[in-house]
Amino acid sequence: ILIRPIANMAHILSAVSGTSADVVPITRALISVSDKTGIVEFATFLASKNVQLLSTGGTAKALRGAGLTVMDVSEYTGAVECLDGRVKTLHPKVHGGLLGVRGNAQHEQEMKDQGIEKIDMTILNLYPFQQTVASGASFEQCIENIDIGGPSMLRSTAKNHAFTTIVTSPDQYELVKKTIEDNNGGTTLVLRKKLAAKAFALSAAYDSGIATWFSEQPLGGEAGGEPANDEKPVVARVYKPEFTLKYGCNPHQKPAQILSRLDSKLPFDVINGTPGYINLLDAANAWQLVLELKQGTGLPAAASFKHVSPAGAAVAVPLTDVECQAYEIKPEEAAALTPTALAYLRARNADPMCSFGDFCAVSDQVDEDTAKILKKEVSDGIVAPSYTPKALEILKTKKGGKFIILQATSDYDPGEFEYREVYGMAFSQKRNDIIISKEHMTDVVTAKKELGEGAVRDLILASICIKYTQSNSVGFAKDGMMVGVGAGQQSRVDCIKLAGRKVTTWYLRQHPKVLGLLFKEGVKRQDRVNARVRYIEGDFTDEEKIRWEAQFQTVPEPLTAEEKDSFLKAATGVAISSDAFFPFRDSIDHASKLGVSYVAQPGGSVQDPQVTEACDEYGMAMTFTGVRLFHH
16 A cells, blocks of 8 residues: 655654754764775774774774774664674664754753763765666665665764764765864864755665665566556655856856766866856767767767757868868878877868857867867867877967866766756656667668768768757768758758758868968968858858958959859768658758768658658668657
């Protein structure tokens, strides 16, 4: 029978009064830890302050082995540990010592009558239940690793925090020691409340994990049968504050901070600079993208992010001489670039106007070549697995020393599920951990069946890129780099048109008239990038055109519509991927104008035959990946 308490029928207890004090001396501490990191040193410090040590089992043995005087809890309570250690601390002398209100005459008398001594501090951590489950242990072993005494002492100590101090993690030891040193052997109320809050959060997370696991177990015990509970348990997500942010998405959204999941690190460490809210969103998405690109293609990868969508992404593929000229690098210098540097150079040049002020990510170690390319660009920061000393030296001077450098945490586990809170609602879903690979490119449904290695590589690239692009999205790729990303449109054909405009610009940046533009000395790199794009677009206002022409040695002749069309007719070999199926053939019709030869999409629309027919008419090869990649 599931009994739910009705709020207006609950009996609410009255407060129990006692003597309030800010600093409470520590005279007796109960220690029972499964994680013994630093416990000997901490207990030695307490003993030096004349604190009596109570302990149990393995903890008592470890402390005695270090030469400390320890009283067993069983000696203190007069009750031996029993039932295979299941009952050690569940005793009135323990919980009375923790819960007794100091200065309350009735409590003081009852404690005296029953021989209960005050216990001022509890140091504990809970049985490693989650780790036991993760190890693949049996149902019975998992049950045995459900802590009972630990959470009971934790809650008793935290509840009575006006007088007692609860310590639940080795990373709290130094703060507690300092507080005791600064306060003549006592802890402050501020510290006790802070530690009590963390303790209750730990308790909630621990019980939530047990409830979730238990509800998923089959009624038959080992395998098969119905789950034990068809009602989902309460989910408690416990976070540890890591650092404060200047503000959230906007300056008025204060306060803001970054938190890690309890007992988990952040996915990266801050090596330099002060990252903001959007910087870290970009970093988290960009890092996942390059990791998956490396897995999916086997090539070093890079991404350039702005406002939580990629402006560009690429893998290490050598540049042509024309590309070198368009990207302002000499062919011999390009040939000497490391693969990581080459990947970022391509990613940045997919859409260099949108990449202005980007946050970038690379899949491999940042070397000197990569750092030198970054140094020339206007960029906010980078995330990477590691950095050479020379690369760090170069990057730390960027932006007057404020360039953000993040180092990714190796073997980081983001967890199977992710949670998000929006307008007071919590959303939970299984993380989109599917890795797009060549296996997703095998169901070719068109008359044209051939997909060469380059086409498969570009389809994987485009698909992984749009996986981390705000939906609806489509992406165009060629020669190992994105050449157009269409993000966040309600209509899929509008995504095609938006991304297609970027593809057109990318192609026309290689037109002889664009490559031949002669700038005056002193025109900055980004100004040259912007001027070339505006030359291609050509839709100047009168005032704008005056300032634009002032950048050149001689005023360029216009790039006519006929010249553009003639140049674009040679476009071919472009790959396109869509995050969901094409609902109509209009997307394929438009893509045909942009040199598209290869198409990847999930399939599954009633219009699939019509879309396939359109691909056949244009001689395109199309594969159904079977995977939708919406990202919101």
